[in-house]
Amino acid sequence: MRILLVEDEPLFRKGLAKMIAGAEASWDVCGEAENGLAAERLIAELQPDLVVTDIRMPVMDGLELLRRTKPAFPDIEFIVITGFQDFHYAQAALRSGALDLLVKPCSKQDMHEALAKADAYVQKKQTAARKEAIERQLLQENALRTVFLRFPYRPEAAALLERELRGSKLIVLHVADFLPADRGYAKRDVPLLQFAVLNIMGELLDAQGPGGTLLLIEAGRFALLLPADAGAEEQRLLGAVCSTVRQLLGLTVVPHVAGLVRSLGGLADLYEAALAESAQSRVAADRDGKPEAALPVNRVRQRLIGAQAAALIMAGQSEALRQYLDGMTKEMSAMDAETLPIEALSLSFALQDVARKQLERESDARSLTERISKLNECRGRDEVRAWMKAETERFMRHYDEWQNRYSASAVSRAVRYIEERYAEQLSLQQLASHVHLNAAYFSHLFKKETGRSFVNFLIDVRMAKAKQLLSNTDLSVTEVSGMVGYDLPNYFAKLFKMNTGLSPKEYRKQNTI
Incomplete structure (x- = not known):
């Protein structure tokens, strides 16, 4: 997560940046400003x-900055730094939406506690936003399902769907038989198989499709809405759906191109015409006029699990990831025994999707088939819980392998990153995130490989660049200082002398030809 520092005193601003770089939370200083006016532009x-802003600054103070930007950017949080004499301003800052206050002179512990609070608050807010967005999608899917089944629906939902779907092509897919003789499935396996088919289709649409909407309408019947100009992509997608479901589950999916969607009201006509064309096909469940309700709810849980797991991976929080998955397994194990297998499969598909997108893991057809078969054989809550535990452990092994794979080249990539961006405000957390590793583990790995800490290595790179500039250009010491990442020339000169034994001017005098 990214922080903008707003402070008119350069030394204090530099100190704040160092405090933040040493925090355990995954924060990076993405920019700095010396007053509220400059900060307002950077925020946008x-x-x-x-x-993180001081209250007292020239041009525009921190309170005015907060009042002007918080309404425009409500998702950006503010920590306000104040002096004892300005406490009445601080109270106004809280009323204007500041998350927390720090009183000067604030210690490293004060800053870290404030960042930990902000980190927890922002993560909670982001999780809630993801959940809200996915639930909004579920409501939209439910509204669309009622249109297909000619059930009453809200006019406001219809207006949104009309705009999004007009001009799309409707393709109806159905499973010819959930109980093929060569597979030995039982009737109780049908809900699990149906959920697996939905997820396989969804993964293929996400991975290689032209974009579109996939929806379960009734038992064994699915609607796929694609852009009208999908062309060859449409054919590849349908071919992949049919072959993959057959390969993984031994089920036959039959697609029917229903036609272009001219209006929302015409969706039901297109759908029913496609069903009439396939009337001779064997469908696993007879249409009873009731829309399927349970599966979309499980898809919401699946998407939430995937989004949360991906966020923890991106933040490099491996232990928090394991704790989250253990917590989800425990929570889901307490659910109704009848729906538990489908919930368990939703967890598995969520992790499979994250492994593909985040861990660069290809889907393993044989392994997936074997795991679904094992879930089918589970009898009772304890066996399903054990199956879920095996799935999460399998995912964590993939995560560890992914981390180890990146670790092999992480230091060399980090060194290249430092050499390219040495003039910027670099932090350990920023570098660790760049190479997809936890900050603590990366710090240990970096020192082991280079023999120097990240901070000392960065100083050495900057000093080497400074030597080149001093020896080969007429730039002033102040200009050289800025070009190698130091805003304060005196601080740069002090580090340079510690590194070389000479002041910048002495070094230039001895090394200029």
Whole structure:
């Protein structure tokens, strides 16, 4: 997560940046400003997660900055730094939406506690936003399902769907038989198989499709809405759906191109015409006029699990990831025994999707088939819980393998990153995120491989660049200082002398030809 620092005193601003770089939370300083006016422009440009600002500044103070930007960017949080004498301003800052206050002089512990609070708050808010977005999608899917089945629906939902779907092509897919003789499935396996088919289709649409909407309408019957100009992509997608479901589950999916959607009201006509064309096909369940309700709810849980797991991976929080998955397994194990297998499969598909997108893991057809078969054989809550535990452990092994794979080249990639961006405000957390590793583990790995800490290595790179500039250009010491990442020339000169034994001017005198 990214922080913008707003402070008119350069030394204090530099100190704040160092405090933040040493925090355990995954924060990076993405920008700095010396007053509220400059910060207002940067907020619009950088869209940080958090702004840490002093109250008393020239041009525009922190309170005015907060009042002007919080309404425009409500998702950006503010921590306000104040002096004892300005406490009445601080109260106004809280009323204007500041998340927390820090009183000067604030210690490293004060800053870390404030960042930990902000980190927890932002993560909770982001999780809630993901959940809200996915639930909104579920409501839209439910509204669309009622249109297909000629059930009453709200006019406001219809207006949105009309705009999104007009001009799309409707393809109806159905499973010819959920109980093929060569597979030995039982009737109790049908809900699990149906859920697996839905997820396989969804993964293929996401991975290689032209974009579109996939929806379960009734038992064994699915609607696929694609862009009208999908062309060859449409044919590849349908071919992949039919062959993959056959390969993984031994089921036959039959597609019917129903036609272009001219209006929302015409969806039901297109759907029913496609069903009439396939009337001779054997469908696993007879149409009873009732829309399927349970599966979309499980798809919401699946998407939430995937989004949360992906967020923890991106933040490099491996232990938090394991705890989250253990918690989900425990929570789902307490659910109704009849729906538990489908919930368990939703967990598995969520992790499979994350492994493909985040861990660069290809789907394993044989393994998936074997795991679904084992879930089919589970009898009772304890066996399903054990199956879920095996799935999460399998995912964590993939995660560890992915981390180890990146670890092999992480230091060399980090060194290249430092050499390319040495003039920027670099932090350990920023570098660790770049190479997809936990900050603590990366710090240990970096020192083991280079023999130097990240901070010392960065100083050495900057000093080497400074030597080149001093020896080969007429740039002033102040200009060289800025070009190698130091805003304060005196601080740069002090580090340079510690590194070389000479002041910048002495070094230039001895090394200029």
